[in-house]
Amino acid sequence: xxxxxxxxxxxxxxxxxxxxxxxxxxxxxxxxxxxxxxxxxxxxxxxxxxxxxxxxxxxxxxxxxxxxxxxxxxxxxxxxxxxxxxxxxxxxxxxxxxx
Amino acid sequence: xxxxxxxxxxxxxxxxxxxxxxxxxxxxxxxxxxxxxxxxxxxxxxxxxxxxxxxxxxxxxxxxxxxxxxxxxxxxxxxxxxxxxxxxxxxxxxxxxxxxxxxxxxxxxxxxxxxxxxxxxxxxxxxxxxxxxxxxxxxxxxxxxxxxxxxxxxxxxxxxxxxxxxxxxxxxxxxxxxxxxxxxxxxxxxxxxxxxxxxxxxxxxxxxxxxxxxxxxxxxxxxxxxxxxxxxxxxxxxxxxxxxxxxxxxxxxxxxxxxxxxxxxxxxxxxxxxxxxxxxxxxxxxxxxxxxxxxxxxxxxxxxxxxxxxxxxxxxxxxxxxxxxxxxxxxxxxxxxxxxxxxxxxxxxxxxxxxxxxxxxxxxxxxxxxxxxxxxxxxxxxxxxxxxxxxxxxxxxxxxxxxxxxxxxxxxxxxxx
Numbered sequence: 001x002x003x004x005x006x007x008x009x010x011x012x013x014x015x016x017x018x019x020x021x022x023x024x025x026x027x028x029x030x031x032x033x034x035x036x037x038x039x040x041x042x043x044x045x046x047x048x049x050x051x052x053x054x055x056x057x058x059x060x061x062x063x064x065x066x067x068x069x070x071x072x073x074x075x076x077x078x079x080x081x082x083x084x085x086x087x088x089x090x091x092x093x094x095x096x097x098x099x
Numbered sequence: 100x101x102x103x104x105x106x107x108x109x110x111x112x113x114x115x116x117x118x119x120x121x122x123x124x125x126x127x128x129x130x131x132x133x134x135x136x137x138x139x140x141x142x143x144x145x146x147x148x149x150x151x152x153x154x155x156x157x158x159x160x161x162x163x164x165x166x167x168x169x170x171x172x173x174x175x176x177x178x179x180x181x182x183x184x185x186x187x188x189x190x191x192x193x194x195x196x197x198x199x200x201x202x203x204x205x206x207x208x209x210x211x212x213x214x215x216x217x218x219x220x221x222x223x224x225x226x227x228x229x230x231x232x233x234x235x236x237x238x239x240x241x242x243x244x245x246x247x248x249x250x251x252x253x254x255x256x257x258x259x260x261x262x263x264x265x266x267x268x269x270x271x272x273x274x275x276x277x278x279x280x281x282x283x284x285x286x287x288x289x290x291x292x293x294x295x296x297x298x299x300x301x302x303x304x305x306x307x308x309x310x311x312x313x314x315x316x317x318x319x320x321x322x323x324x325x326x327x328x329x330x331x332x333x334x335x336x337x338x339x340x341x342x343x344x345x346x347x348x349x350x351x352x353x354x355x356x357x358x359x360x361x362x363x364x365x366x367x368x369x370x371x372x373x374x375x376x377x378x379x380x381x382x383x384x385x386x387x388x389x390x391x392x393x394x395x396x397x398x399x400x401x402x403x404x405x406x407x408x409x410x411x412x413x414x415x416x417x418x419x420x421x422x423x424x425x426x427x428x429x430x431x432x433x434x435x436x437x438x439x440x441x442x443x444x445x446x447x448x449x450x451x452x453x454x455x456x457x458x459x460x461x462x463x464x465x466x467x468x469x470x471x472x473x474x475x476x477x478x479x480x481x482x483x484x485x486x487x488x489x490x491x492x493x494x495x496x497x498x499x500x501x502x503x504x505x506x507x508x509x510x511x512x513x514x515x516x
Contacts (some may be wrong), residue, residue: 001410001411004400014293015409015411020400020401020402022355037494037501037502037503038501040501041500041501044444044500045343045500046351046352046500047352047354049342049343049352049354049355049356049402051343051356051404054402056238056402072401074356074403074405075403075404076405077403077407
């Protein structure tokens, strides 16, 4: 089971308290009516699906209920860090990707 | 290649089974192929077989990073069915079911296809309404499916608890009798043997690192652990790692990779006659010919390439199984494992051409690719050979995410996602 640190509650808690909410830092289009079909496709459907460190959103559903962001290695499932919504994305730094 | 028969069995029995030849040779990559298929699972090996058999293209290599059939082909719960809601899906999966029918004879390899029936349990009013809609829709499409009352469901599958006090009450079930299971490893081995006999090279333990394109954009070949292999056409059939490979060709995909888990119990005598699925609680169960209960769970909520998954899902699945089938409460589980499945936004596969000339893709089968193995392989071979999709896979394009013509099986929920 994953242990996840909620940056709002400042507590590390089991995965079952949280729900995954997809890739992070995908901004909603500022002016949706001007978007082409290809830009809508990219916004709605295309995902990085990174093998390695992945910026993603989680929600502390059975706790504070808030969304936050995380950097997690999708090969080891280890959380590198979690951070509050709106905070700048942390750098990748030294990443661990055991094969 | 030895033709498998009762005669061959007797002959080899006389020599103590010491003289069976290898079923396919260990191939080393040539410098150039007409077609390179990335991924030696059932889909990729099958595509190589149909390319050779139906389209006369035999200068083909299937390249596999691990061992043949060691990915999701060998990790699924072997369920075969075609009771999908939408017309496009019904045609696709029924095409596959048609090919399953004669597969053992065609390949001269016993894939142990067993039409034991797949029963989907309805636990609430919503299930009843949506499954009955499925039954009607399937029958209009000529796809076998019928509705059972709780009593009929119990007769068909005696271990089922249909008591009114059950935690998950059974309010009915949809039964597809044409559906069933097959030996998943044998599907990969059978296709590999039949493809190799027609001249296809199967190259194992050779990860493809990148897809190389020439200045004009056309596919040039693949960079592998054993060096560059030139190819006129490349077909990617790599399940959970598809988007990693396509990235190397400059294509971003509408895919996310999730772990999907399964587990088996200790082997016991025949006790479970069919396949039972419960969408509301997300559990699948059948009994293998060896006697193990084969139990399928759901995908973990987070994307991952770890080929394992979290215990909470296993706990949830096993809890549901023991509620629905109380006789299994004392059963011991032997092992669990995970595979990485590639999931599309509409939960339908992508099978066709890509914007890159000479590059084809077969992906997005999500949690249900095994049942499609012969169909997907057959259609991928057609698409590669003719550089155009067959009419059955024509709706399953990459372009549908731009045009909006989705095949929304996610909402249709032939299975819960």
